[in-house]
Amino acid sequence: MGNTIVWKPAGTAKYAAQLIMRILREAGLPDGVINLVYGDGAEIAEIALADHRLAGVHFTGSTQVFNSVIRKVGSNVDHYRSYPRLIGETGGKNFILAHGSADVAALGTAIIRGGYEYQGQKCSAASRVFVPASLWPALKTILCDEISTIRVGDVSDFSNFMGAVIDQKAWRKHMRVFEEAKASSAKILRGGEGDQKDGYFIAPTLIETDDLEAPLLREEFFGPIVTTYVFRDSDFENILERIDQSGACLTGAIFSTDRRIIDQASSGLRFAAGNFYINDKPTGAIVGQQPFGGARMSGTNDKAGSIWNLIRWTSPRSIKEAFVPPRDYRYPYLSSSVDD
Known part of the structure; x- marks a missing residue:
């Protein structure tokens, strides 16, 4: 869809992330579309969130960390070339x-x-x-x-x-x-x-x-x-x-x-x-059937695995083309009143 991604996995998920990247590349994913990076989360966030090209953040983690991301983006809002979109899924009780x-x-x-x-x-x-x-x-x-x-x-x-x-x-x-x-x-x-x-x-x-x-x-x-x-x-x-x-x-x-x-x-x-x-356990949402996410302090409820989440990452443009453009600014009712 034209978006490129910087992917920073949790330190405990780095091996799984590397395996997923290998699978995606073997499936034909071009280089540079998803950019997997490792390192200290706070240090990487400091660099990424300060970049004027930042278009959005899709976060999964603790409420406290997501709150810090929101504050950081807010403090940099005058620096960005567009308003970043923020999606968070922060867990729950x-x-x-x-x-x-x-x-x-x-x-x-x-x-x-x-x-x-x-x-x-x-x-x-x-x-x-x-x-x-x-x-x-x-x-x-x-x-x-x-x-x-x-x-x-x-x-x-x-x-x-x-x-x-x-x-x-x-x-x-x-x-x-x-x-x-x-x-x-x-x-x-x-x-x-x-x-x-x-x-x-x-x-x-x-x-x-x-x-x-x-x-x-x-x-x-x-x-x-x-x-x-x-x-x-x-x-x-x-x-x-x-x-x-x-x-x-x-x-x-x-x-x-x-x-x-x-x-x-x-x-x-x-x-x-x-x-x-x-009458069922509150776990095991099926991707494609049960879009997943919560609100309040559990996140922005943008429903991962659904069209609602996907469209958050699109930038729609409306186009109008006139095939018979008007050549006089006067509307018909204006001409009628003048004649009277």
Whole structure:
């Protein structure tokens, strides 16, 4: 489409990026269209964002870094030859909300798959679950029993459901979460442990908290940590409102067999999740079928994998050609008034 790109991958994704570039070049991509660069992110951003030719930024990462990109572009706005377009996908604190009518077995499966697949290292991973008290005893038993069966190890062994987290930095972050949880009123029901002897492994962890303001329900950990909050069944509408008030709005799910409740949640959480799921885990969007992205503090919701994202990178031009151009500035009504 005429656009050229400077691609700066995360340091932990550099090998995958290099492989993708090799595949694209073998497929016929001309040199100079996509320019893969490595190095310190802040240093590269300083150079790229200061260039007067900058046309836009397509960012995936933390909210804090995207905020710094926006500030940097804003401070340079008088320097650019056109206004840069900014697209950001910054993750979220994704939720599963259950109603008393939910299928408990399906709910349990969604929590485990949504929270622990890929070690929870998805921006869409389920990390907070709101459960009515009437369902909690049965759901708690299902989750604790099933989590105990999850195998963690080398991903080349397909009998393992989970592998290691991405690096030591992530491992240490998750271990700090466990320490803080143990020091609070929260209860670690399963997991809460890590091992870095043969890799940076974190056990699939289930935590229960009774504090709606706890960091466990507000901060993104990007790991296999799921926190549950149990509410009175009569407080369903209040919990729905609290979820809607949260800043991260990437993915979310409602579990209920009552269509009226599903409709209520779909409406009440209209702006709480860019990708909303009904009786399914809030992960695994299919490219081409479920355009992906969220708003508020989860990004600009430009829907990767869709026409909406694609057209953000076009610059339309309207052309009009007159085949019989007028030769007198006077419109017919002007001539008529003069004659009268």
